[in-house]
Amino acid sequence: MSQPILVVAECKGSSIRRVTFEAIAVAQKLLQQRAGAVHCFLAGPGEGAELQQAARELLTYGASEVHLASSSEQTESNALASLKPLQSLVQQLQPQFVIAGHTAYGRELAPRLAASLASGYIADATAVELLDDGFAFTRPLYAGKAFETRSFTGAAPHIVTIRPNNHETAAPLEAVAAANESAINTLPASASPLRSIVREVVSRVSSGIDLTEADIIVAGGRGVRGSEGFQLLQQLADQLGGAVGASRAACDAGYCDYSLQIGQTGKVVTPQLYIACGISGAIQHLAGMSQSRTIIAINKDPEAPIFSIADYGIVGDLFEIVPLLTDELKKLGRQA
Structure with a gap:
């Protein structure tokens, strides 16, 4: 039975962050040795058209299905609100890997997910290597003075965060001219035990490149x-x-x-x-x-x-x- 790979997508405003496309490319690399599909989890506020448009864009970049968690609490500044719906989705899909960006959002969400599932967790991966018997992930240590290579043991799912700007990005698929709406699923609403609520986000830098x-x-x-x-x-x-x-x-x-x-x-x-x-x-x-x-x-x-x-x-x-x-x-x- 093939296991999918789940990518935790991330938006900044109405735009998908590039690290998400890098994560999709890593997922596609991990699928080179076996059959499987790339699924994406995307959280955002409300039922707005921007969230649906982002989901369609993910499909054009290689996602087989996109799973939306939408509520007023779902924002890029509140990763904890994504934990419950992501846990439920992981239990439903049973993916081999869950891949997220090593961003403020991913660094808060991924270790919590790993702890809740008693799963292995490798953070800040800068490279992925295919081995005969699995995969190896390289990550920096001691402020970049040394590197270590780690692999997972034990049962899936394996949780990984990747360092932005260190991996190739997935290329859009020319064959997917119009995204299939049936491949976009809205997850059931689930209340998360929030310890804090983001009332307002004041951006000091309103424009420019991240x-x-x-x-x-x-x-x-x-x-x-x-x-x-x-x-x-x-x-x-x-x-x-x-x-x-x-x-x-x-x-x-x-x-x-x-x-x-x-x-x-x-x-x-x-x-x-x-x-x-x-x-x-x-x-x-x-x-x-x-x-x-x-x-x-x-x-x-x-x-x-x-x-x-x-x-x-x-x-x-x-x-x-x-x-x-x-x-x-x-x-x-x-x-x-």
């Missing part, structure tokens, strides 16, 4: 010297089509909002390109960005620790270098 999903990040540290310096970084990020981040030192100094913080106590990012401007490279910050594909460091101090992990280093004043880079990119854009 840091955890950005392919290019321009980050500033204490060396940026103020909010004006972050405006220079924003101009460079705009030219590159990227996002702006910050070290904790810059956030503590009041140069920018804490929503931009990258590091051990902030967001963990793995972009294709990370440009560190005026960041010394404290170990707490390196824990959040050291796995970036290519790192460029700009710092006046040639002995700054950030240069030890940088692929390219520029010793100089960021207030001279960043505007030059921005101007050159503008010229290239005009030529193109």
